[in-house]
Amino acid sequence: MFVATKGKALQTTTTGALPRPSWFTENLRGQPLSVGFSQRLYREQHMDCLAANVAMQHKAGIDIMVDGDCRLDDDWAGRSWVAYPLERIEGIGPFEVVPQPAGFLTADRGPGDIMWEVIETRMTPSVIGPIGRTRLELDRAYRAMAGMTDKPCKIGTASAQILTMMADNKHYKDRTELLYALSDALNKEYHAMCDAGAPLIQIEEPEIHQTIHDHDCPIKPDTWVDAFNREVKGLRQRTEVWAHTCWGSPAGQRVLPMSASYEKALSYYDQLDIDVLCVEGASNKCAEVPLYGKLLSKDKKIAVGILNHRALQIEKPEEVADLIRTCLKHIEPERLILASDCGFGRQAMSRIHAFYKMVALVRGANIVRKELGLPETYIPATDPKLSMVPLAKG
């Protein structure tokens, strides 16, 4: 059900990851978040990072705040996005470097390519027993942030689907069995977030669009849909449920070629038991937005990426406004949420880039809000009274 965005048009947000401050040097290294919160240095750095992220988003005028994924370790190329949950699930064993299948090497994915270094540093975990207790403690991650702002706070986490694809299954009959076991286990984590009062939950990267063109993938789209709906079972009665999808962001890179399309996947995404679907927009100037408008049901809102997380050049507010106007030709304002294509990454760009991208998003949104007669959002970053350089009179 709609909670965070209920009755609101053109809300702004980003995906989740924000650049990690250089002074945030502590890491959980597999420990539960609660253990980190009991240690002085970790607790101080985590809480101060959250406060800095909240302040940055407040100054930019963002409506739905993210925690910046600051519970994730400072691993190479964002590895902790999948490692954080995998390290905290009973039944999943040691992380090891495993040989890649020979067919994995392609002309643009081998030694010498940045994606090869991502693969070299991934460390594959083995599933060595039944999936048991999980200790992601997403409810604690939410509680740590929620008291810092009156705005809705969004916590996102990698889906059971991406974890299934990243692990080496040595226990279950097949990957489908592993997928359902992980889906059921993570569902309990999400309900704990509902208990904490989270106004929305974001599940990241259902595998449908990434695998629909791969005829060798052992899991077919209908099964991904069924398993995802098990993963989110009962949540929509309690909170607002988002599914984030994109074309990748390890080390800020797109994983599939620019020609990859959401078209065949959208009818499956429409069957997910969610309130909001997040999709890329900026990377191809919203070329697929007509499909989103046509193929997704009216009971779903659509968070379209208006900011490109893979580009350092800051979008101009007019460029942002143009993309929003394109979206509005196909999606009603009350169903349209303005976002980034994916998270800014904890290493892929600097904090100054992330900040000014958010400011550009809200400035562009304000241009269109004004055109539509909607209230504009105050952006402290653009207030001349707050400029640290005095402005000459006249």
Ligand SMILES: [Zn+2]
């Ligand atoms: Zn993404």
